Amino acid sequence: MDVVIGLEVHAQLLTRSKMFCGCATTFGAAPNSQTCPVCQGMPGSLPVVNRRAVEFGIRTALAFNCRVNEACRFARKHYYYPDMPKNFQISQYEEPLAEDGALEIDVDGASRTIGIQRLHLEEDVGKLVHEGTLETAQASLVDFNRSGVPLMETVSRPDLRSPEEAAAYLRAFRAVLVYLGVCDGNMEEGSLRCDANVSLRPRGSSELGTKVEIKNMNSFKNVQRALEFEVRRQAEALEAGLRLVQETRLWDAERGYTRSMRSKEFAHDYRYFPEPDLVPLRIDRAWVDAIRAGLPELPRQRRQRFLRQYGLPAYDAELLTHSQALADYFEAATGELPQAKLVSNWIMSELLRVLPADDEAAIRAAKITPRHLAGLLKLIEDGTISGKIAKDVFQKMVVSGEEARAIVAREGLTQLADEPALAAVIDQVIARNPKAIEDFRKGKTAAAKALVGQIMKATQGKANPAIVNRLLEEKLSKI
Amino acid sequence: MPDAERPPMISREDVLHVARLARLELSEPELEKMREQLNSILTYIDRLKELDVTGVEPTSHAVPMVNVMRDDVVVPCFPRDEMLANAPDRVGEFFRVPRIIED
Ligand SMILES: [Zn+2]
Numbered sequence: 001m002d003v004v005i006g007l008e009v010h011a012q013l014l015t016r017s018k019m020f021c022g023c024a025t026t027f028g029a030a031p032n033s034q035t036c037p038v039c040q041g042m043p044g045s046l047p048v049v050n051r052r053a054v055e056f057g058i059r060t061a062l063a064f065n066c067r068v069n070e071a072c073r074f075a076r077k078h079y080y081y082p083d084m085p086k087n088f089q090i091s092q093y094e095e096p097l098a099e100d101g102a103l104e105i106d107v108d109g110a111s112r113t114i115g116i117q118r119l120h121l122e123e124d125v126g127k128l129v130h131e132g133t134l135e136t137a138q139a140s141l142v143d144f145n146r147s148g149v150p151l152m153e154t155v156s157r158p159d160l161r162s163p164e165e166a167a168a169y170l171r172a173f174r175a176v177l178v179y180l181g182v183c184d185g186n187m188e189e190g191s192l193r194c195d196a197n198v199s200l201r202p203r204g205s206s207e208l209g210t211k212v213e214i215k216n217m218n219s220f221k222n223v224q225r226a227l228e229f230e231v232r233r234q235a236e237a238l239e240a241g242l243r244l245v246q247e248t249r250l251w252d253a254e255r256g257y258t259r260s261m262r263s264k265e266f267a268h269d270y271r272y273f274p275e276p277d278l279v280p281l282r283i284d285r286a287w288v289d290a291i292r293a294g295l296p297e298l299p300r301q302r303r304q305r306f307l308r309q310y311g312l313p314a315y316d317a318e319l320l321t322h323s324q325a326l327a328d329y330f331e332a333a334t335g336e337l338p339q340a341k342l343v344s345n346w347i348m349s350e351l352l353r354v355l356p357a358d359d360e361a362a363i364r365a366a367k368i369t370p371r372h373l374a375g376l377l378k379l380i381e382d383g384t385i386s387g388k389i390a391k392d393v394f395q396k397m398v399v400s401g402e403e404a405r406a407i408v409a410r411e412g413l414t415q416l417a418d419e420p421a422l423a424a425v426i427d428q429v430i431a432r433n434p435k436a437i438e439d440f441r442k443g444k445t446a447a448a449k450a451l452v453g454q455i456m457k458a459t460q461g462k463a464n465p466a467i468v469n470r471l472l473e474e475k476l477s478k479i
Numbered sequence: 480m481p482d483a484e485r486p487p488m489i490s491r492e493d494v495l496h497v498a499r500l501a502r503l504e505l506s507e508p509e510l511e512k513m514r515e516q517l518n519s520i521l522t523y524i525d526r527l528k529e530l531d532v533t534g535v536e537p538t539s540h541a542v543p544m545v546n547v548m549r550d551d552v553v554v555p556c557f558p559r560d561e562m563l564a565n566a567p568d569r570v571g572e573f574f575r576v577p578r579i580i581e582d
Contacts, residue, residue, distance in 0.1 A: 015551045022554030031572040036557040042565075052551035073539060080502055082576040129573070141573035211501060269500055274539035282545040 001200045001238070003231050004208060004330065005166050006158035008174055010151050011183040012124065012191040013056045014184070019123045019150035020047030020090065020278075027189055031143040039123075039148030041086030046277055049074075050416075053150040054281065056182040058095045058291050060152060064116050066101030068288050074121075074275040083125040091153075093272040096120035097283075102299060103176070105168045114169050115157030124149040125135065138364050152182070158208070163227035164445055165465065167220055170194055175299040175322050178360060185360065186446075194223055202233045209234075210244040214253045214258055216282055226251035230258050295331050302327055310340035319348060325363035326352075329370050336374030339381070343445050345371060350391065354398050368394070368402035376404035387463060389413050417464040422455075425463070426471055429454045440476060448476060489517040 021038035037045035077091040101116035130137035199209040249258040306317035439447040568575040
């Protein structure tokens with residue numbers, strides 16, 4: 001069976017004010033403190049389009065090589081749900097902002113082009129808090145702060161062939177949006193939301209199978225898990241000779257399965273018609289050209305440059321450029337210390353151990369700055385501290401935000417490279433271990449390793465390993 | 480063709496469906512009245528179809544305007560308590576709505 005997946009991604013745009021009114025869009029404000037008659041759908045209130053939201057839409061459309069439609073219009077999408085007081089959502093239907101683009105993704109070292117069918121603008125709805133669960137609640141509470149926040153919906157073509165590809169698409173998609181500065185990409189806070197259409201069909205067939213829509217996947221990991229579950233569920237049903245129904249299913253992350261949404265939760269009869277309160281847009285070519293001229297370097301371009309300019313392995317370049325903050329961090333650190341691979345290793349193994357790779361804000365706010373990291377690595381490079389000690393220092397820097405040099409000086413971590421001093425320690429260790437010397441003489445070379453361990457222990461791990469090895473070798477050869 | 484001879488365009492079921500989508504409860508006489516009115520509106524629209532509109536762009540707005548946009552500037556919101564005062568039910572800072580799922 002072939003797996004056929006298409007993704008619909010909703011991204012909250014990083015505007016200051018809402019899509020159709022001047023209310024602030026600040027996340028986490030007190031409930032219902034950011035509303036007005038427009039975003040509460042009061043009769044007689046009139047929406048006005050936020051120019052920056054349109055600009056952000058065009059910016060994104062250009063990054064995905066979409067055609068920006070000269071004529072575009074808003075439409076009312078009708079349905080009843082208490083998170084939307086107007087009983088219709090202002091969206092776009094027949095004339096979206098942009099169409100026909102593509103996004104390149106990489107899975108297992110191979111590139112694939114995933115088509116983007118359309119990109120349109122709409123408004124978000126309010127947030128519901130149920131008294132209990134949706135099923136058991138006798139009442140629900142509504143916060144309309146999010147109502148009217150600009151959303152950009154981007155619909156991919158059903159070109160994705162595995163849950164893994166879907167996750168790769170979403171990661172690449174998110175990276176582009178963050179680089180463009182149009183969305184903060186935070187899935188946990190809901191600034192990026194993803195629904196998927198999944199179906200199976202006989203291998204090689206061009207006919208689409210019964211399509212199931214999956215909602216409520218609020219992290220990259222959940223998107224992949226939910227889709228893996230759903231593919232398995234559909235495959236098992238088809239193998240058992242069952243017929244699938246076209247439906248919407250909700251992902252339950254805690255229990256790890258998708259469940260059918262009760263059909264009455266949504267009526268798919270939206271009765272779209274042109275929004276009479278908003279006149280059409282005629283997108284000016286000069287505006288589009290100006291936005292195109294201002295596009296930043298995008299993730300794939302940056303990745304190519306990292307391969308070329310720093311000679312990084314493909315894996316490093318890919319991982320570092322997926323997050324703009326991480327790529328910026330790397331470049332700032334490499335500016336201080338040009339050993340790119342060393343910097344990359346420390347970012348991937350140490351920094352990402354303490355910071356999530358997709359949390360742009362946390363990476364930018366890290367107490368250990370790129371300059372601090374470079375300072376630490378310089379101490380390894382010039383032999384002041386060992387790589388092992390450096391890892392301990394790194395942990396302290398993460399917490400305190402101090403410079404490596406200050407921690408090393410205060411805690412006396414400087415590597416012992418003083419040859420007479422080390423020679424004295426080695427003599428003491430040899431004197432204390434006649435058995436090991438005896439073994440060594442009998443040809444047990446492993447005994448030397450045990451002695452190195454003793455020497456490192458005697459110096460609290462600060463002895464320069466290269467010097468210890470050389471001195472010990474000299475002394476043992478004379479015994 | 481006189482109206483009486485046309486098959487009705489809107490059936491009783493259509494009215495019930497639309498009423499359900501609009502969350503309207505109609506009595507039996509209201510239902511029939513709506514059906515008649517909707518049919519007469521559609522009949523009128525059929526008459527409009529007789530006009531030759533070759534070369535006329537579809538119109539969604541009566542005013543010949545485009546690109547009415549505002550700058551992305553935050554303005555003060557409406558006082559929350561005044562907003563909540565319009566609601567039939569509230570809990571603290573929230574609007575409270577009845578059970579969402581039908582049994
Ligand atoms: Zn508002």
